[in-house]
Amino acid sequence: MTLLQEALFLLAATSLVLGAALSLTRVLRGASAGVRHRVLACGCILGFILPALLPLLPAPTSPASVGEPASDANTPVAAEYCGAPGADPTPVGARAEHIVFGIGGIWLLGALIILGRLMCLHLRAHGIARHAHPVAGGRIVGVKADLCPGVSLRVSSSVPGPLLIGWIRARIILPAVAARWSGDELQAVLRHELAHVRRRDNLVGLIASLLVAFHWFNPLAWLVASRLRVEAELACDDAVIRAGVRSSSYARFLLDAASRLSMGPALPANASSPFAARARRRLASLLDPSVRRTAPGRSLSFLIAAAYVLLILPLTALRPPASAAPQLHAAPIWFPTDIAAGVWEIAAELRENRGLHAREKDPTLAVRLPEGVTTDPNGAWEIEAHRAFALAEAKYGCVFNKPGGYVHLTRFVGETIIDYHVARVPHPKTSLPERALSNLLDVVDLGFMGDFRAYRIEVEENGMPRRFTWQHAREIRCVLAEFARNATGQ
Numbered sequence: 496m497t498l499l500q501e502a503l504f505l506l507a508a509t510s511l512v513l514g515a516a517l518s519l520t521r522v523l524r525g526a527s528a529g530v531r532h533r534v535l536a537c538g539c540i541l542g543f544i545l546p547a548l549l550p551l552l553p554a555p556t557s558p559a560s561v562g563e564p565a566s567d568a569n570t571p572v573a574a575e576y577c578g579a580p581g582a583d584p585t586p587v588g589a590r591a592e593h594i595v596f597g598i599g600g601i602w603l604l605g606a607l608i609i610l611g612r613l614m615c616l617h618l619r620a621h622g623i624a625r626h627a628h629p630v631a632g633g634r635i636v637g638v639k640a641d642l643c644p645g646v647s648l649r650v651s652s653s654v655p656g657p658l659l660i661g662w663i664r665a666r667i668i669l670p671a672v673a674a675r676w677s678g679d680e681l682q683a684v685l686r687h688e689l690a691h692v693r694r695r696d697n698l699v700g701l702i703a704s705l706l707v708a709f710h711w712f713n714p715l716a717w718l719v720a721s722r723l724r725v726e727a728e729l730a731c732d733d734a735v736i737r738a739g740v741r742s743s744s745y746a747r748f749l750l751d752a753a754s755r756l757s758m759g760p761a762l763p764a765n766a767s768s769p770f771a772a773r774a775r776r777r778l779a780s781l782l783d784p785s786v787r788r789t790a791p792g793r794s795l796s797f798l799i800a801a802a803y804v805l806l807i808l809p810l811t812a813l814r815p816p817a818s819a820a821p822q823l824h825a826a827p828i829w830f831p832t833d834i835a836a837g838v839w840e841i842a843a844e845l846r847e848n849r850g851l852h853a854r855e856k857d858p859t860l861a862v863r864l865p866e867g868v869t870t871d872p873n874g875a876w877e878i879e880a881h882r883a884f885a886l887a888e889a890k891y892g893c894v895f896n897k898p899g900g901y902v903h904l905t906r907f908v909g910e911t912i913i914d915y916h917v918a919r920v921p922h923p924k925t926s927l928p929e930r931a932l933s934n935l936l937d938v939v940d941l942g943f944m945g946d947f948r949a950y951r952i953e954v955e956e957n958g959m960p961r962r963f964t965w966q967h968a969r970e971i972r973c974v975l976a977e978f979a980r981n982a983t984g985q
Contacts, residue, residue, distance in 0.1 A: 505549060506713070508807050509542045513715040515806055520722065527787040528729035528780070530795065532694075535723045537799040539703045542710070599842075602712065609708040620660045627651035627668050646692060648685075650674075657684050662701050665692045680748050683740045690734035696727045729780055733788035736781070746781040749774065843890040843968075850888020861886045861894065862979040864902065869978070876974055879903040885979035891950060892972035895919035904971060915971050916953040 516538030520531045541548075627649035647664075652671040660666045667688045673681065691697065703720040710716040732749075736742050780786050854861045864880035871877065882900035883893050893902050901918035952968075954961045 501549065504810075505546060506710075508810055509545055509710060510713060510715055511806060511810060512538050512542050512545070512803050513713070513719050515803065516719055517715065517722065520726070525787070527789045527791070528726050528733055529789070529791045532723065532726035532730045533791045533795055534799055535719055535726060536699045536703075537796055537803065539699065539706050539719060539723060541800060541803050542716075543702050543706045605711045606708050609711050610705075613704055613708065620658075623651055623653060623658070623668060624649065624660050624666050626653070627666075630669075646689070657688060659688045659691045659697060662698050665697070679740070679744065683735050683745050683748060686735045686738050686740065687731045690731035691727070694727070694730065696731070700724065700727070725776065728777060730790075732777060732781060733786075734790070736788055737790070742781045746778050749781070750778060846888045847886075847890050847894075850886050851894065853888070854884075854886060854894075864893070864975075864978070874907060876907065877905040878974075878978060885975045887976065889972075891917050891952070891968055892975035893917060902971075902975070904974060906970070906974070912957055913970075914953075914955040915967060916951075917971065918951045920949050920951045 516535050519534050523531055523534065628651070630648050630650055647666040648669065649666060650669050650671060650673065654668055654670050656670055657673070658668040660668055667685070669684070673684075676684070700723070703723050707716045707720050732745070735745055850860070861884040864878070864883045864885055866881060868877060868879045880893075880902050882897045883895055883902045885892060886894050895901070895918075898919065898921075901916065904915040904917075906913040906915075952963050954963050954967050
């Protein structure tokens with residue numbers, strides 16, 4: 496399965512989960528806000544971790560073709576792969592990959608913009624918490640001692656309303672005007688914030704924000720994240736009412752606080768406020784005696800997650816089959832600019848790491864290149880290999896599992912002789928952060944795999960050294976792919 500096919504399947508599966516979550520909340524309009532929030536939260540969490548669950552989902556498999564005619568050894572290297580003389584220098588396959596990676600670049604730019612904004616709001620939240628001062632005394636201290644003795648409570652003049660800051664360690668920030676609130680108002684506010692703490696709403700909100708960052712082009716992600724915030728506030732309001740606070744008094748206080756907050760700044764990324772959602776809907780919910788305010792049980796999350804997984808399983812039939820035979824694809828994309836080449840290198844390394852992990856599980860994915868010199872019958876190229884394997888996902892089409900491995904490829908283009916030399920060299924020692932990152936990526940089969948990534952590349956044209964470009968990498972890959980196909984066919 497190609498990277499594009501996996502991305503399209505992932506998009507379809509995520510959209511299906513998010514669409515089901517929105518539809519289910521419409522069906523459950525008569526249920527409590529806590530139940531609707533649980534449905535949306537499970538959808539967001541599953542959509543966020545779906546890339547990690549993708550290898551665990553079943554995929555149709557197609558057995559290796561038996562009796563398939565071997566590639567004609569007398570056929571010259573295909574122009575669609577290697578850009579043979581007289582062929583279009585930008586073949587159809589390369590153009591398609593240009594488009595795919597161009598779309599990928601646009602997606603990455605949008606994701607980085609949203610993640611940057613998320614980080615700025617996160618830093619702003621920490622700034623608010625750092626400059627807030629502890630509660631010195633008065634009525635606030637007494638209410639805190641009764642309701643939330645284990646939660647940090649601070650006061651800041653830079654916030655117009657109460658905030659809950661922190662994804663793991665919760666800190667409640669009250670505005671300076673809180674000193675003039677009555678005891679009942681303080682209890683209502685703190686009970687609301689403690690409901691956020693118990694429900695881990697800030698952590699769920701972070702996952703929803705990351706889901707939006709990675710699916711910024713999908714309107715379903717934005718709708719689910721917006722609806723999630725509203726349902727979280729309604730569920731916490733219900734918790735306040737269940738604690739014995741009069742709904743009319745709390746609604747009056749909410750209306751006053753919402754009017755003060757309407758001119759305030761945007762909330763930080765890891766902050767929750769009881770007045771951040773649409774005040775009109777919250778007031779209507781508080782004053783409606785027919786609204787259900789029951790809290791959902793713990794088993795509901797498992798039932799909802801199981802329902803989502805069962806919803807995705809029929810979609811796996813649309814995944815392209817994973818063939819057991821070696822799939823040696825054409826060359827990767829080549830970009831003319833250095834910035835785009837750097838993006839290609841990162842993508843190629845991730846693909847290579849994934850291919851190496853797949854090779855560990857299925858050694859037939861890598862084709863052993865014969866030792867010594869092999870010449871193309873048509874005289875188009877000559878390959879000298881030593882301790883080398885052809886691997887489709889490798890950056891340069893080959894990997895070496897022992898010291899001293901190399902591939903020396905000579906291409907004959909008219910009167911021009913181009914020499915490529917790819918050799919394994921000792922891998923530099925990695926630092927502790929690099930090893931930690933590799934171990935983390937190993938969870939999703941993208942680890943660095945040590946010495947497999949250590950290469951030395953040399954290019955000569957008619958005996959003169961040339962600067963290595965990604966066009967050269969594309970030519971090496973396609974020639975080795977053609978060679979490996981002929982080798983397996985024989």
